[in-house]
Amino acid sequence: QVELVESGGGSVQVGGSLTLSCVASGYAINRRRLAWFRQPSGKAREGVAIILTSGGTNYADSVKGRFTVSRDNANNTAYLQMDNLKPEDSAMYYCATSSNGGIWSSPANFGDWGRGTQVTVSS
16 A cells, blocks of 8 residues: 655745655655645645656756755655745645656646645745
């Protein structure tokens, strides 16, 4: 049974940093692509970043240069390092995975999801 559990969310001031974790179980984390999504209150879920089975990464334009996705295969854990945070980054953040292909930023292409962790950025 595939399971993903996010943690590390919280409140941070503008310009601050936060690191999110996603602990995976039921599969080896490097055997599937893993993406981070976020959903601001009242808005649609959007792709943030992805780490591929090859270790390659992609980022949404809105976070490029500020966010970094990585994984620790030994701990079966993925991370999202968020720097220079802005109020627009406030959202519920989810990690998700799928062994299938498709556009990485589309939630429909990911079948297994965590429950999410809230990030709030304020001035």
